[in-house]
Amino acid sequence: MRIKKHPILESLERKEVQITYNGKSYLAFEGETIAAALLANQIRILRYTEKGKAPRGIYCGIGHCYECRVTVDDERSVRACITRVKDQMKIISQGIDADEI
Amino acid sequence: MIICRCEEVLLRDIITSIENGAETLKAIKMETRAGMGICQGRTCRVLLEQAIAPYTDITIQETNNIMYKNPVRPISLANLSRSGKDSSQ
Amino acid sequence: MKYDLVIIGAGPAGMCAAIQAASNGARVALVDENPVPGGKLRGQVYKEPKSDWWIGEKIVRSMESKIKQLGVTCFLEREVWGIYPKWKVMLNNGEQLESDFVLIATGAAEKAIPIPGWTTPGVMAIGAAQVLANIQRVKPGNRVAIIGIDALSLTIAYDLKMAGVNVVGIYLPPLNAFSLEKSNPLKMIAYLSSLSHLAPNPMLKLLGKLGQIESVQKLGVNYYPPFGMKVWGIPLHLRKAVVEIIGNEAVEEIVVAAVDQNGQLGRKQEKRIPVDCACISGGLYPLVELANAAGCESVYIEELGGHIPLYNEELETTQSGIFVAGNSTGIEGAKVAMAQGELVGTVISIRLGFVEGGPELIKKAKEKVNLERENAVIKFHPGLENGRAKLERLSRIRE
Structure with missing residues (x-):
């Protein structure tokens, strides 16, 4: 899913970091958002809803809709679309997955 | 079909509330919880205005003596209680 | 902490206002919920009809370095949850920023x-x-x-x-x-x-x-x-x-x-x-919640994107000291937003007594906004001119 070469935009030089999502380890790049890093790793489901237990992912992409909220290092309801990854960041989806872990 | 993504409110819930007499955005919100979730209506508020339009004589202009209230963003009680302290402290 | 100007939203409008006011000597605070400034401008890439590519990221980087040089205080990853008289800008970590002048440059949301x-x-x-x-x-x-x-x-x-x-x-x-x-x-x-x-x-x-x-x-x-x-x-x-x-x-x-x-x-x-x-893609609408909750009167103008705060030629709302710029004033492009930011930065610098020659500077800044509007590559609403005329009429009636 990563765009390595772009006809107009310069390539980005970024350091690799490691994050975990629901206990599994993934590679990400410093400076990118949690939502982008997970999508680059083919992950679209970021949480399950409270009532219907329905999966939700990125919707507005700019922090307005709060659909992408995840738990980051024990802090709940962090917006994955506007929060940057950090090395060793521990991310957990909210909803049924979080209850299981 | 879902209209309010946060509170998982369906279009038919909203239509039912209007048919049961909800005439204003506020009434729909109170009855269905649409627009009362974490995004505070940023995604569905406009949709609620559109949903109610065919059922009312009240124009969007008039529904607009809008009633946004602070806090307009979610804030934890702990941080709310800290408010009023100056950032330099 | 008291500032000369508190700006909410570090997109093109907010950044330009910050640069303008700070280069005139104002102590400026710039707040944004994102970890980096730039807003939606960072994602813009398009070929200009008669010149080169418009690359938002590059423009943001150069504005960012100016903001650093000028000593603008940035509060990133902070949400503003309210504005109280007169004026206290409340941040979600419990901090509050005080100023006589506030610029709401929170942009738009998608419909x-x-x-x-x-x-x-x-x-x-x-x-x-x-x-x-x-x-x-x-x-x-x-x-x-x-x-x-x-x-x-x-x-x-x-x-x-x-x-x-x-x-x-x-x-x-x-x-x-x-x-x-x-x-x-x-x-x-x-x-x-x-x-x-x-x-x-x-x-x-x-x-x-x-x-x-x-x-x-x-x-x-x-x-x-x-x-x-x-x-x-x-x-x-x-x-x-x-x-x-x-x-x-x-x-x-x-x-x-x-x-x-x-x-x-x-x-x-x-x-x-x-x-x-x-x-x-359902279009954009201005985010007006902060202005509205702060008591600014609003009007509904479809051609500008829906509900917007009522503002005058100097982009001041009906609450004195609270200004708007960028998509908070109606849906238009980044260049208009930048010129509006400069206008607000200029108006506030003059009110603070940091610069002389007020009327002439304001006239120039207004002309720049109009010029960017005329030259805009993308017109978001075909009836933009009508919408602007309605707004100006309403604003005159109010005054």
Whole structure:
């Protein structure tokens, strides 16, 4: 899913970091958002809803809709679309997955 | 079909509330919880205005003596209680 | 902490206001919920008609270094949850910033068009696809459908193509209480005609010109090829609507149906097309919640995007000391936002007594806003001038 070469935009030089999502380890790049890093790793489901237990992912992409909220290092309801990854960041989806872990 | 993504409110819930007499955005919100979730209506508020339009004589202009209230963003009680302290402290 | 000016929103308007005021000597605080400044400008990449590429990221970087040099205090990853008299700007970590002058430059939000299945992961607002492709450099999907035809969705379709995404088509939304004109092929041809200066392809340009005549509009729709017409190699469908999005854990297919010239759905001929991402474009509306909660009067002007705070020629709202700039004033492009930011920065610097020659400076700054407006490449609403005239009338009445 990563765009390595772009006809107009310069390539980005970024350091690799490691994050975990629901206990599994993934590679990400410093400076990118949690939502982008997970999508680059083919992950679209970021949480399950409270009532219907329905999966939700990125919707507005700019922090307005709060659909992408995840738990980051024990802090709940962090917006994955506007929060940057950090090395060793521990991310957990909210909803049924979080209850299981 | 879902209209309010946060509170998982369906279009038919909203239509039912209007048919049961909800005439204003506020009434729909109170009855269905649409627009009362974490995004505070940023995604569905406009949709609620559109949903109610065919059922009312009240124009969007008039529904607009809008009633946004602070806090307009979610804030934890702990941080709310800290408010009023100056950032330099 | 007391500042000369507190700016909420570090997009193009907020950054330009910060630079203008700080270079005149003001102590400026700039607040944004993102970890980096720039707002939506960071994702903009387009070819200017008579010059080079407009690359938002580069412009943001140069403004960012100016802001650092000028000593503007940045509060990033902070949400503002309220503004209290007179004026206290409340941050979500419990801090508060005080100032006689506040600029609300919080931009716009996207208007949704609900479609059955639109909460499935992989369905996103069109702006999210732009952020992913142009800023994050991750494809929003490998096979992407775009729903909703407007200046923003056409621009982003091109962004996605440049990023190597297979855009399977641009479709109408289904006719319902929320899509309104956006589901109507006739209205869309008329709309495309207002964009014909964008001229993404010669046929569209021709249709655009023809579309200005009503009788031809109907003909245009009737003869519109059922397989769509290609814009930059992407099929643009004016006679097909996406009526449902299917997928359990993630988007798998869109259901496409033929529509008549008024957007009414045909009974048969539904077709399923495999995609892993669907982007909905319903247009933009100004975010007015902070201004409204602070007691600023608002007005409803459709051509400017809906509810907006009432403001005067100097971009001051009905609450003295609270200003607006950028998309908070109505939906327009980044260059207008930047010029508006400069105008506010200038007005406030003068009120603070930091610069002399007030009326002349303000006149120049206003002229710049108008010039950027006239030269805008993308006009978000064909009736923009009407909308602005309405606003000016309302503002005069208020004063």
